[in-house]
Amino acid sequence: MNIKKICCIGAGYVGGPTMAVIAQKSPDIKVTVVDLNEKRIAAWNDENVENIPIYEPGLSDIVASCRGRNLFFSTEVDKAIDEADMIFISVNTPTKTYGVGKGMAADLKYIELCARQIARVAKNDKIVVEKSTLPVRTASAIKDILDNTGNGVQFQILSNPEFLAEGTAVADLLMPDRVLIGGDTTEEGQNAIQKLVDIYANWVPKERILTTNVWSSELSKLTANAFLAQRVSSINALSELCEKTGADVNEVAKAIGMDSRIGSKFLKSSVGFGGSCFQKDILNLVYIAKSYGLNEVADYWEQVIIMNDHQKRRFGKNIIQTLYNTVSGKKIAFMGWAFKKDTNDTRESAAIYVADDLLSERAEIAVYDPKVQEDQIFYDLDYLESRSADENRRGLTVTNDPYAAADKAHAIAILTEWDEFKTYDWKRIYDNMLKPAFIFDGRNLLDKEALQKIGFVYQGIGS
């Protein structure tokens, strides 16, 4: 029997876009995305499709093309589970903030709650697909819960990690490098795998759909992110050496990237990587390695995080040193708060940590980001608990006008590589700043020579 109804638990940065694309490409399947968060679901259902809660280029068009046809967003989790033949779990798996594995292991409580809910509600056989990034062997934990607390129905668990990157989610989903599906090697497992393969085969070439056992699939996701993050930390480590030696990290990146064995992607030196995956997944890998007593393996991967923390902190330190060792009472304009361009996601964004350090030195920060809302920025800062909520609001303001952010500022810090920053009237910005006017370009985004010609003191990363 073919899959007729899919439900996805979790309407976030992964669940939302993924299900929108599946719905668009599979008009015969009814796709229902459910979430406990009523506000989020209301936003997905907003009459004006531009108001959906996740900003991704191209996403609103896809949602508009199938919402109400075969794509639905709802808070009725039980009903959607009951109806579905296939259930995707796409809930958040943050790093644990308490107990064993605190600060490292993934917190699986949301996953477990989902599994228990599925077990309680399901009245017929179902295929359950892990979409959230999970530590290795989570599938077997889910299976345990389903088999032991369920209503005697059969569950097949598949691992189908999502490799989309935010900001390019739609393109990544429409033309993935590969789709990975892990499942049991039993006949039932292979049948379940085939059903998911058939869905992706609606638009993904067959040779790009890989099937493996569950554990290989789970570990591949962590490993892909660890390798990518490692490249960024490697080039960032070199950036500091370049600054000391007079080499230019952009030139070095170009030169090594042209080696076809190395390749040119993910060699952009920056203020440090952010996002919901890199740090979390590496910490997960470290935790798993440690739990098997593999201390050298754990230390090896942990260094990628240590380097990234250093890169974020040294950016702020450099601003303080350059502004004559004090930023107290000085206005610093932040251009960008998101962890990369073309997303409104701020999780683990370097901007949060740079702001934290500068606020501790009593700087006055004015933030402009084209897609991130003020309440999110204060949520990120308040979460750190470095200062009271009042102090954060006294030290930092958010504006929706980049020129206002820079007005009478001592310095500008570029934290996100939004394309629009390149198009600003930088002469106008310069004229309204205090002199000397500094730019700290944490993304090597702007035209250094042009800015220097205007009169800015320009500092990029790694040169």
Ligand code: UDX
């Ligand atoms: C990542 C993986 O790319 C994706 O496959 C996985 O599914 C989820 O994690 P994402 O976190 O959305 O995706 O963004 P990514 O493009 O990987 O960037 C992560 C961080 O690294 C960003 O902060 C980005 O600015 C930074 N980065 C990336 C660099 O600093 N330099 C680079 O060269 C590339």
Ligand code: ADP
């Ligand atoms: P990701 O980037 O992995 O998609 P998000 O945090 O953006 O992560 O999305 C996860 C979503 O899962 C959140 O909107 C959250 O409300 C939802 N969620 C978590 N647990 C449950 C649950 N038991 N039932 C329904 N939705 C849930």
